[in-house]
Amino acid sequence: MSTTTAAAVTDEEHPHLPTPEPRELHTAVADYIARVRGGDVGSLPAILGLVVLFIVFTILRPHTFTNAFNIANLVNQASAVIVIAMGLVFVLLLGEIDLSAGWTAGVSAAIMGVTATRQGWSWWVAVLCCIGTGAVIGTAIGLLVARLGIPSFVVTLAAFLGLQGLLLKIIGEGGTIAIRDSKLLAINNNTMPVWLGWVLMAVIVALYALVSLRRAAARRAEGLQSEGLSVVIGKVVVLAVVLAAITAYLSTERSRNPLVSSIKGVPEVVVLLVVLLVGTTFVLGRTAFGRHVYAVGGNKEAARRAGINVKQIMLFCFVTCSSLAAVGGILLASRDNSISPTTGGAETLLYAVGAAVIGGTSLFGGKGKPLDAVLGGLVIAVIINGMGLLNQPSAVVFMVTGAVLLVAASVDALSRRRAASTGRV
Amino acid sequence: MTMPSATATAPPAGDGQPILSLRAVNKSFGAVHVLQDVDFDAHLGEVTALVGDNGAGKSTLIKGVAGSHLFDSGDYLFEGHPVTVHSPKDANALGIEVVYQDLALCDNLDIVHNLFLGRELTKRGVLDEATMEKRATETLAGLSVRTVRSIRQQVASLSGGQRQTVAIARSVLWNSKLVILDEPTAALGVAQTEQVLRLVRRLADRGLAVVLISHNLNDVFAVADRISVLYLGRMAAQVKAKEVTSNQVVELITTSRSGSIGLSTDVEPDADDLQEGMAEEAAADGEAVSTPTAATREDTP
Numbered sequence: 001m002s003t004t005t006a007a008a009v010t011d012e013e014h015p016h017l018p019t020p021e022p023r024e025l026h027t028a029v030a031d032y033i034a035r036v037r038g039g040d041v042g043s044l045p046a047i048l049g050l051v052v053l054f055i056v057f058t059i060l061r062p063h064t065f066t067n068a069f070n071i072a073n074l075v076n077q078a079s080a081v082i083v084i085a086m087g088l089v090f091v092l093l094l095g096e097i098d099l100s101a102g103w104t105a106g107v108s109a110a111i112m113g114v115t116a117t118r119q120g121w122s123w124w125v126a127v128l129c130c131i132g133t134g135a136v137i138g139t140a141i142g143l144l145v146a147r148l149g150i151p152s153f154v155v156t157l158a159a160f161l162g163l164q165g166l167l168l169k170i171i172g173e174g175g176t177i178a179i180r181d182s183k184l185l186a187i188n189n190n191t192m193p194v195w196l197g198w199v200l201m202a203v204i205v206a207l208y209a210l211v212s213l214r215r216a217a218a219r220r221a222e223g224l225q226s227e228g229l230s231v232v233i234g235k236v237v238v239l240a241v242v243l244a245a246i247t248a249y250l251s252t253e254r255s256r257n258p259l260v261s262s263i264k265g266v267p268e269v270v271v272l273l274v275v276l277l278v279g280t281t282f283v284l285g286r287t288a289f290g291r292h293v294y295a296v297g298g299n300k301e302a303a304r305r306a307g308i309n310v311k312q313i314m315l316f317c318f319v320t321c322s323s324l325a326a327v328g329g330i331l332l333a334s335r336d337n338s339i340s341p342t343t344g345g346a347e348t349l350l351y352a353v354g355a356a357v358i359g360g361t362s363l364f365g366g367k368g369k370p371l372d373a374v375l376g377g378l379v380i381a382v383i384i385n386g387m388g389l390l391n392q393p394s395a396v397v398f399m400v401t402g403a404v405l406l407v408a409a410s411v412d413a414l415s416r417r418r419a420a421s422t423g424r425v
Numbered sequence: 426m427t428m429p430s431a432t433a434t435a436p437p438a439g440d441g442q443p444i445l446s447l448r449a450v451n452k453s454f455g456a457v458h459v460l461q462d463v464d465f466d467a468h469l470g471e472v473t474a475l476v477g478d479n480g481a482g483k484s485t486l487i488k489g490v491a492g493s494h495l496f497d498s499g500d501y502l503f504e505g506h507p508v509t510v511h512s513p514k515d516a517n518a519l520g521i522e523v524v525y526q527d528l529a530l531c532d533n534l535d536i537v538h539n540l541f542l543g544r545e546l547t548k549r550g551v552l553d554e555a556t557m558e559k560r561a562t563e564t565l566a567g568l569s570v571r572t573v574r575s576i577r578q579q580v581a582s583l584s585g586g587q588r589q590t591v592a593i594a595r596s597v598l599w600n601s602k603l604v605i606l607d608e609p610t611a612a613l614g615v616a617q618t619e620q621v622l623r624l625v626r627r628l629a630d631r632g633l634a635v636v637l638i639s640h641n642l643n644d645v646f647a648v649a650d651r652i653s654v655l656y657l658g659r660m661a662a663q664v665k666a667k668e669v670t671s672n673q674v675v676e677l678i679t680t681s682r683s684g685s686i687g688l689s690t691d692v693e694p695d696a697d698d699l700q701e702g703m704a705e706e707a708a709a710d711g712e713a714v715s716t717p718t719a720a721t722r723e724d725t726p
Contacts, residue, residue: 222555224562286552288545291534295542298531305529306543307514366533419581 024228040419045411046359046375049404050382057386064389068254072267075250076188078381079269080105080331081348085355085373086280087324090317092356093284093297095365096145096152100137100159101352104322105329106344107163108133110170112330113177113339116184123183127330134326135319137163142318146311152318160349168341176340179333188334190268194251197266201247204274209236269331273374276324280370293317297365328352347398351380354401358408362416379404442505443468444634445490445521445603450499452485459485462499463660465653467603467634472625474637474645474666477655478678483638486655487605490636491523492516504602519603522596526607530588532581536573537561539580540595564598565590568627572620586617593624597633604628605636610644622648642671656681661688 023031036044057065064070084101091098098104111133116126141159145152171177179185192200212232219226247266255263284290292313295303304310325344332348333339357363358379359372383404387397443466452460460482467473477483488494490501492510501508503519510516516523530539537554540561546553561576570590573583580588589609596604606625610618626648629635639645645652646666654661654677661681669686676683 219555219558222559224555224558287550288547288552291538291545291552292543294534295531295538298533299529301527302529302531302542305513305525307517308543366531 023225023231025230025234028227028231028234038419041360041411041415043360043372043375045408046372046379049358049379049408050375053379053382053386057382057389061386061389065386068249068252069256069263070385070389072191072250072254072263074378074381074385075267076269076335077385078377079188079267079273080328080335081351081355081380082273082374082377083276083331084325084328084348084352085359085377086276086370087321087328088352088356089280089361089368089370089373090284090293090324091152091321092353092361092363093293093365093368094314094317095297095363096314096317097156097353097363098141098152098318098321098325099156099349100141100163101156101321101325101328102344102346102349103160103163103167104134104137104325104344105332105348106167106339106342107137107170107329108326109329109333109339109343110167110177112184113179113333114170116181117177117179123181126181126184130330131323131326134323134329138319138322139315141322142315145318146314164345167343167345171339171341173341176338178338184330184334185337186268186334187272188267188269188331191250191263191265192268192271194265197247197251200266200271200274201243205236205240205243208239212236272327272331276327277370277374280324284369289313289316294366297367351401352377354405354408355380357412358405360412362412376408444504445636446500446502446505447486447490447496448500448502450486450489450496450501452482452489452494452497459658460489460496461658463655463658464663465660466651466663467636468651469602469634470629470632471650472629472635472637472648473651473653474639474649475653475655476639476642476645476674476678477661480657481655481678482658483655484607487523487607487636487638490516491521491605517599520599520601521603521605522599522601523605524589524592524596524607524609526609526611530580530592533579535579536565536576536583536591539591540564540598542595544599560598561594564594567631568594568597568624570594570624584617585613586620589613589617589621590624593621593628597628597631601633603634603636605638607638608640609637610639610641618644642674645674646671654678654681654687656688659688662686 036042054066084105088098088101108130112126112130115121115129116123121129137159141152141155144150144155209232212227212235216226216229216232250266251264253262253264255261284293292303292308295306295308296310296313300310303313328348329344332343336343352373355376356368356373357376359368359374359376361368361372361376380401383401384397387400392400445465445467447463447465449462449464450460451458451462463482463486465475465486475483475486485494489496490510492513492515495511501510503521508515508519510519510521513523531542534542537558541557546557546560548556558576565573565576568590572590573587580591583591593604593606593609609621609625613621622644625635625637629648629650637645637649649666651663652666652669652674653663654674656678659681661677662683664686669683673683673686677687681688
């Protein structure tokens with residue numbers, strides 16, 4: 001009676017498993033469609049939204065919206081929100097929130113302005129001071145949330161108010177700090193030479209292809225299911241076509257008067273965005289730290305029992321968020337040529353949170369990636385920019401942006417429900 | 426209700442050294458004496474079921490073994506040597522793994538990620554996904570787990586039995602010697618329960634020592650080699666599963682005594698005591714403390 005099931009035991013210490021066939025294009029596409037149908041929509045809504053918005057605004061304003069000048073402008077406008085949103089992804093993955101990221105950007109930028117303009121320090125020292133300020137703010141928030149256990153909503157709401165006051169104190173009532181350093185101004189205004197834009201594009205595609213092929217080879221060597229050559233080539237071709245189209249468009253002459261001054265090429269800020277995107281994606285996707293961030297966001301207690309230092313992970317995420325917000329502050333200041341008491345204020349933070357959510361990052365934690373911030377940030381920038389070209393008042397722009405955010409949140413909720421019913425979360 | 430043979434509570438001789446031996450361990454939470462001079466043994470290659478009513482001290486005993494609590498007194502012997510376990514990390518280092526009732530899996534991660542959670546393999550600072558996936562596949566295959574479709578699917582998409590399987594597989598991935606399972610079949614259906622019990626049996630047959638906490642005596646008799654009964658913080662009996670009947674175990678659980686086995690003097694707890702005990706995971710109160718300890722047993726046929 002005691003060991004009725006013992007006979008069923010087969011001890012296989014070293015089972016010989018057949019190596020699965022590489023996944024070729026048709027199965028990969030079928031898998032993807034099955035995933036989307038199952039509720040795992042990922043960034044698809046943001047991409048579709050971007051395409052739809054582009055088509056709508058192109059039809060409504062065929063000459064002004066799609067001209068190269070405006071598209072380049074769009075990138076510069078979106079960059080700060082995208083970078084702040086990238087930082088927010090770290091905090092949102094934990095299921096926490098940072099309401100103060102906007103003002104962190106403002107205060108950090110103000111520190112940069114003071115050191116670069118009033119103190120006359122060189123630009124890179126000012127940039128380091130700026131990012132350092134962000135890191136200090138993030139450390140303070142992180143310690144209060146992780147060590148004292150105060151809800152992040154409350155801590156960052158307090159920081160939201162406090163930093164707003166601090167910014168006003170640094171700059172002075174009604175004052176501004178002008179940025180005169182040419183390097184700082186270049187960051188979010190200049191464009192790189194046309195050839196460099198193409199080189200950059202080629203390097204990105206080549207690196208992507210190399211990494212994909214090496215991973216597939218490594219998995220095949222280990223006897224695991226790998227991506228077939230057709231899938232890798234398919235992905236590389238799609239990436240190459242999209243990037244080439246963007247680069248080609250940005251490489252056209254967009255000066256109103258090319259004889260006086262020529263403007264063409266990819267904005268320099270794109271390099272920064274690509275570096276940050278690749279860097280944060282690598283950290284979250286390929287390191288133990290990143291895995292632990294997802295684990296804490298998915299099940300804090302499970303993470304703790306698995307021996308993960310939850311408090312430390314939370315602290316690091318808040319520091320990363322605020323540091324990236326500081327970088328966003330640099331972009332804001334560079335774009336505006338100055339820092340004012342409203343830099344990083346108004347709707348900056350809300351746009352950044354909205355960008356992450358529209359891109360597919362969940363406010364409940366455990367789901368999201370840095371690419372979401374880029375796609376969502378572009379969606380928001382396109383709305384603001386397109387509505388501006390339609391000569392719509394701010395009232396309408398706000399309402400439309402709000403509606404889009406609501407649609408994005410609804411898509412998230414519906415796909416979640418679908419995912420729950422198909423067991424995909 | 427008579428016993429066929431003379432085995433009582435003492436660890437049976439001739440079955441080799443137990444890998445885990447607790448001798449006269451005590452644990453109090455404030456005035457509540459939760460564990461009183463408890464002896465407990467677990468053997469390699471055997472499933473030892475730990476049974477007892479709510480508040481009998483099962484969880485406290487397990488938490489002590491796992492390093493979540495420290496025993497107040499008594500000896501903790503692992504592989505015959507006295508050891509001190511101050512934290513779950515110490516227990517892990519010895520080769521002790523606990524699978525908790527509420528699983529502790531991350532729904533948003535896939536099976537491989539969960540198996541290696543907190544102990545990810547890295548190569549030059551980068552996650553070594555290929556090796557982890559390979560080892561995960563081998564471990565699941567070694568446990569004859571064939572019910573999962575893909576080990577890259579998210580844990581959220583698994584059934585209760587499959588989730589339990591993943592949790593158990595995680596505990597054997599690290600060359601553990603003693604696996605403690607806290608109510609692994611509590612929330613499962615019939616087929617899934619059987620699936621998990623088969624896995625539990627397989628762990629023991631692979632040479633691990635398994636401690637199974639369960640309320641379900643059917644499960645206990647299906648897989649256990651030995652049964653240890655806790656009663657109000659004292660070890661009422663440690664018997665071989667073959668040598669007792671289900672009814673005897675029920676008697677031991679409810680009254681600490683069945684025929685010639687069990688505690689020598691019955692302690693009839695009143696309802697209030699039991700309820701208090703449930704809340705505190707403790708069983709003993711002032712009345713119980715004054716009664717004879719588990720050391721006083723009848724061993725004679």
